Amino acid sequence: MSGRASSPVPGPLGPWQYIQNGLYYFHVAIATIIIGLFGIVLVIAKGRRGANDVASSWIGYMLWAARLHMGVTCEVRGTPPTDDCIIAAKHQCFLDILTIAHAVPRRAFIMKREVMRVPIMGWYAYKVGCIPIDRTRGRDAMKSIASQINRRVADDGLGQLIIYPEGTRTKPGERKSYKHGVQTIRNATGLPIIPVAVNTGLFWPRKGWGIRPGRAVIEFLPAMPSDIPNDQFLSRLEDEIETNSDRLMAEAGFRNEMAV
Template sequence: MNVLICYMRGFIAEILIYCTMLILGTIGLPFSLISKDWAYGFIRLYCRTCFLILRILNNIRIECRGEIPQGKVLVCSKHMSFLDILMLAYYLPRVSFVMKKEILFLPIIGLYGLRIGCVPVARGTGSKALNSMIRDYSDFDKKNETQQIVIYPQGTRVQPKEIKKYKIGAGVLYERLRLPCHLVGTNSGKIWPKGSFKKSSGTAVIEFFSVLQAGIPLNEFMVKMETDIEKCSNMLMEEEESREK
């Protein structure tokens, strides 16, 4: 019975989260087209509302650890849930995501993604997509945009403890843009797993735990990024598991 209630509450939470996206997104769209600051403001309002829904229905708390980057940086993060997207969008002041091209065609979220400068990447197009992504972010650099560029090195959401290769795109972006790279670990998949309505009570954490300065050789960067992100995320998940006992 408790498991059934957990799934029902999770299902209701998702309905409210997507209805909120439609309502707030529609209200905020005219303002967001006028000013990018308005777009960021409505995104943060939406994230806060989602956190409130999850707190009330699922007893989920949100926590951000470490020093939040403020300037023009690259952010490489573990990705296990829609929840870690919400958390990064809320805490990073001028966030820009490298996102799947299909998201462009989703109502509301695609429009806001374009407005704040997210860069769409087509799956399976290899070096062509990589070069397009580099070119788009190089254009931002010329405009002196002070955005925090978020890329998920594994390219998609993963289950807790799932082993999935880290893709070279994050490393090439780091090498070409020559920006400091902030590493982020999370336990979000323990709270809101990929592909499930179930949402477990607990504390969802993102942690900005390390900064890799520009100039590290590509192979060395890739190894260190993967090792450190996995280590931090596993520690956060183990911490959450110990709370559950």
């Protein structure tokens, strides 16, 4: 919510910082097992609400452990949504997943179906309402997802469904074509689309090793206007997310060599 400048990107990491990265992953693996097992009772008792409570605790613990082991934090700017909506975010690393999910009350993701098969985490992802996508089905997969979204809105509410329009993580300064899935969902559901800009990849690499200390930023931007014509929507969304992500990265001292 603050408008402070994010931390500048530090220099090369030393051997000890890579050891700290390893200690972090070991720590959170143990914590995931413990929190996941103890949380089963809460999920049985309270259903999706209980799963969200467990997820909030797990995500908060992951962020705390990142600060403890590696000195990395993430500032949240803008106003996180609390009503049913689609969050369309720039995706650079695991840190933006954690921070966006921690900032909203009923988070769920559109995610690769393989992730839903991961022990413990995959089960909780299913319980909080994450929707698996079969990428081999192309646009048919997005139409199926849109139908699931409408059913959930009609039943007990959707929450804040997070989608990454590029479909994958990107390096700082890298852009990939935005896929039509978010537009298909917008047309089928009429839900508001909330863009999110990030600079998290400057501190937490795509592969998860070589994490740097500092304060990254994610920023919830105003909802996309509902009257944008279809032939303009995707380009407008891309411009909004990419321009603001570039601004956040420049604020941290990043010079985009890819644009030179």
